[in-house]
Amino acid sequence: MKLLCINLLVVEENAAKSYTGQTVGGKTLTPQDVSNWRISFTEQKKYKSVIATWHDSSRARLIEEKASNGKPTYSLRTSYPNAQTAKAAASAKLQKLNQDSTTLNLILRGDPELTAESKLYLAGFRPNIPEAWVITHAEHLLYTSGYRTIIEATPYFERGKHAN
Numbered sequence: 001m002k003l004l005c006i007n008l009l010v011v012e013e014n015a016a017k018s019y020t021g022q023t024v025g026g027k028t029l030t031p032q033d034v035s036n037w038r039i040s041f042t043e044q045k046k047y048k049s050v051i052a053t054w055h056d057s058s059r060a061r062l063i064e065e066k067a068s069n070g071k072p073t074y075s076l077r078t079s080y081p082n083a084q085t086a087k088a089a090a091s092a093k094l095q096k097l098n099q100d101s102t103t104l105n106l107i108l109r110g111d112p113e114l115t116a117e118s119k120l121y122l123a124g125f126r127p128n129i130p131e132a133w134v135i136t137h138a139e140h141l142l143y144t145s146g147y148r149t150i151i152e153a154t155p156y157f158e159r160g161k162h163a164n
Contacts, residue, residue, distance in 0.1 A: 027113060028121040029106070036107040039129060047074040047097045052090040054080040067094040102155050104133055110147025114138050120153055132156040 031037075048070025053062045065083055066073075067090035076093060080086040104122075114120070120133040133153035141148045 026119045026121070027111070028123050029108070030122075030124045032124075034106050034108040037125075038105045040103050040105075042101045042103075047072055047094065049073045050076065050090040050094040050097070052076045052078070052080055052086040052093075054082055054086040065090055067091040102130070104151070104153040106149075106151040106153070108149055108151070110140060110142070110149050112140065112149075114149050114151060119156060120151070130155040 049066055049068040051073055052065050052067075053076070054065065055061075056063050062079060063083065063086075065086040067087065074093065074097060076089060078089070080089055114135060115138050116135050118135045118138075120135055122129060122131050122133065132155065134156045135151055135153045137150075137152040139150040141150065
């Protein structure tokens with residue numbers, strides 16, 4: 001009988017911190033370390049407000065809660081159980097929609113130290129590419145030809161500052 005051990009760690013997204021608050025990982029990669037890489041810059045700052053609804057059972061109707069003002073407006077499809085949850089969902093979605101969605105994809109020789117929420121630093125890549133990243137997805141693959149790690153990462157922001 002084979003036993004499989006899986007560890008699950010739940011942490012705040014894009015914070016590069018463990019549940020105890022310590023920085024997770026921190027590895028520097030150069031172009032020589034990767035076999036393939038791609039970066040995509042997409043700016044999504046087109047929505048000015050978000051609407052979320054909640055069901056008021058005492059009045060038997062849907063009530064709208066809005067995060068910010070302006071147009072265009074993004075409407076969440078889910079109906080929430082109360083005003084506080086709807087407001088929080090609308091605010092969170094607006095924040096997510098207003099973030100730049102710069103993504104880094106890397107393929108490299110297998111490295112088990114590269115895990116989701118670990119910090120990653122790039123050295124020697126093209127100018128104007130952020131140096132500090134947080135791994136959002138790490139996939140480790142074992143082939144007959146060898147061990148590979150596939151990484152997806154987003155720029156690391158520390159206390160409102162870009163870590164470039």
